[in-house]
Amino acid sequence: xxxxxxxxxxxxxxxxLFSGCQKEDRHETAAPASTVSGKNQEPPAPSPPAPPVHxxxxxxxQLSLFARLGDYRPxxxxxxxxPYWRTYQEHLxxxxxxxxxxxxxxxxxxxxxxxxxxxVGFFSPLAVKPDTRYQVxxxxxxxxxxxxxxxxxxxxxxxxxxxxxxxPRSLDEEHRTGQIDGVIFGGTQNWREHSFTFTTxxxxxxIHLVLHREGTPSREPVLFDDIRIxxxxx
Numbered sequence: 001x002x003x004x005x006x007x008x009x010x011x012x013x014x015x016x017l018f019s020g021c022q023k024e025d026r027h028e029t030a031a032p033a034s035t036v037s038g039k040n041q042e043p044p045a046p047s048p049p050a051p052p053v054h055x056x057x058x059x060x061x062q063l064s065l066f067a068r069l070g071d072y073r074p075x076x077x078x079x080x081x082x083p084y085w086r087t088y089q090e091h092l093x094x095x096x097x098x099x100x101x102x103x104x105x106x107x108x109x110x111x112x113x114x115x116x117x118x119x120v121g122f123f124s125p126l127a128v129k130p131d132t133r134y135q136v137x138x139x140x141x142x143x144x145x146x147x148x149x150x151x152x153x154x155x156x157x158x159x160x161x162x163x164x165x166x167x168p169r170s171l172d173e174e175h176r177t178g179q180i181d182g183v184i185f186g187g188t189q190n191w192r193e194h195s196f197t198f199t200t201x202x203x204x205x206x207i208h209l210v211l212h213r214e215g216t217p218s219r220e221p222v223l224f225d226d227i228r229i230x231x232x233x234x
Contacts, residue, residue, distance in 0.1 A: 052230035121212030
């Protein structure tokens with residue numbers, strides 16, 4: 001990360017009303033106390049995803065991955081740039097995903113660069129604790145041309161935001177509390193293990209775990225597997 005790596009739940013409750021057909025046989029029955037007291041209550045807010053997390057891409061998804069292009073998503077009022085960004089976003093999503101990597105059936109996450117976009121990737125939002133040390137480990141494989149790099153880094157934010165899309169500059173600048181470059185690699189490498197540790201700032205309550213690919217474009221994908229993030233002792 002070099003500065004370029006740069007849902008919500010609405011429950012509808014319906015309470016059927018029944019009435020008798022004959023007035024003389026009609027009986028009014030009080031609704032259970034729990035129904036009366038809870039009828040107008042809002043459902044509890046869902047718990048955000050948080051470490052420890054181990055994503056192998058072999059079973060049910062453990063990380064929610066959202067597309068990321070460049071430093072920021074254009075602002076909603078940017079009617080000129082936003083449609084083009086959306087087109088690139090759709091292309092990135094269509095050309096990325098879980099793939100089988102070998103005869104054993106192992107799966108990994110694959111994506112590649114887009115011509116005309118210097119930095120592409122995917123991020124996963126996770127709730128974290130302030131002033132806490134975490135370790136990130138993963139395996140990666142890629143054939144990157146000269147001038148290209150890939151890796152995993154961290155963006156820190158002051159609160160958990162239920163936004164399943166890359167932030168525009170205004171939202172990012174309002175809530176960003178820090179950035180950790182993590183691991184960046186280049187050249188050609190077969191499956192290799194990487195890891196790094198970081199300590200959240202006193203104001204940090206959410207991170208974006210960012211998988212990114214930057215620089216010189218090529219059609220060769222970069223693959224990530226066995227992504228793990230967990231708190232660790234100081």
